[in-house]
Amino acid sequence: MFDSNIPYNELPLLPGNFDFDQKSLLKKAIIATEEISKLNGLLYLIPNLEILISPLLTKESVESSAIENINTTTLKVLQSQALPKEKITGPEKEVLHYHNAILKGFEKIKKQRGIGFNTFLEIQNNIEPNKPGIRKIPGTVIANNLGEVLYTPPSGEQEIEKLLKNLEIFINNFEDEIDALIKMPVIHYQFESIHPFYDGNGRTGRILNVLYLVLAKKLDFPILFLSEYINKTRQKYYTLLNETTKTGDYTDFILYLLEAVIVQSKNTSKKIIKIKDLMQETEKKIEKIGMDYAKITKLLFTFPFVYLEKYEEIMEVSNITAIRSFKKLEENKIVSSVKIGRNKLVFIPEFIELLS
16 A cells, blocks of 8 residues: 555556556547647648757756756746856756757667667756766655655665666557557656656656657657646646556546647647748848848757857858848847847847747
8 A cells, every 4th residue: 555655666567457548548649649740740841840959949948947946937048058068057057958868868769769778867867967876875755845745756776777677668668559648648657656866857757758759759859848738737747646646547647648748739839830930031031131041040040049159150251241240130120139248149039939
């Protein structure tokens, strides 16, 4: 019997005897599949979509970090990305660790076509480079704001590794005929329950959500932003995690994350369409003033905030030419500018608004 004060070493292995083919789950999964498929199709409307992955992930990184009370804004993080790494500090630095962890995880599964034990470790190490590795010392508990213990995760390095290896098998088994969108919430719940690390568990688990959907070929790129939905419904998220542990029934938690997929697929689809239209409008404006519209547009959408030296480097022009280009783009209201320290950064206001 579950006791919140005792390490939950009896956490059931997956898949267990849960009925993944319940009518309510399949019905919701059909709607979620339709919406995520629409989103995936829209991605190919944008030429060189790869350039947008990093900017689009910034909002997700901010929202996921906020769930762990690492608070900043998308604007601040986007501006920080334009600065030298050694000048990035505070919550912006932590958010960018998360951002980089998604990108590195995506590159890894593209090469390996699997999510394994080492993937868990590498994601967490990228998020928390100073606190890597599996928990070895007992005493970790999950408590509420009043200090009441809600959950004590499994204890003991061997026990944690056993549970993670079972999860690895479950993730990579595509012959079990479980719909990937139904399976993803169970993977998320199990990882959260194992809670294998001293820090970074929640953020690692949320990265696994989107990487698994890429692995399962529901998405070609990791740009479904579930953390925004989870952050807005944070209390429900934690309540459902807790209830699932008490009852052993995944149903309500699966339905919750399926709704997150539906809502966020719709929101992201709208955003992608608006970005596509904005890119086309920007190209036309730049072409009209006789500048290299294709190369400049690509630069402004790859790096939402561009400083002078970056413009010189990418456009392969002199400092004088870069200064004149900045001035011309700003005079024609294609970009605005802001000064951060000694650096003048130019940006497209409408693009920053869409990313925020």
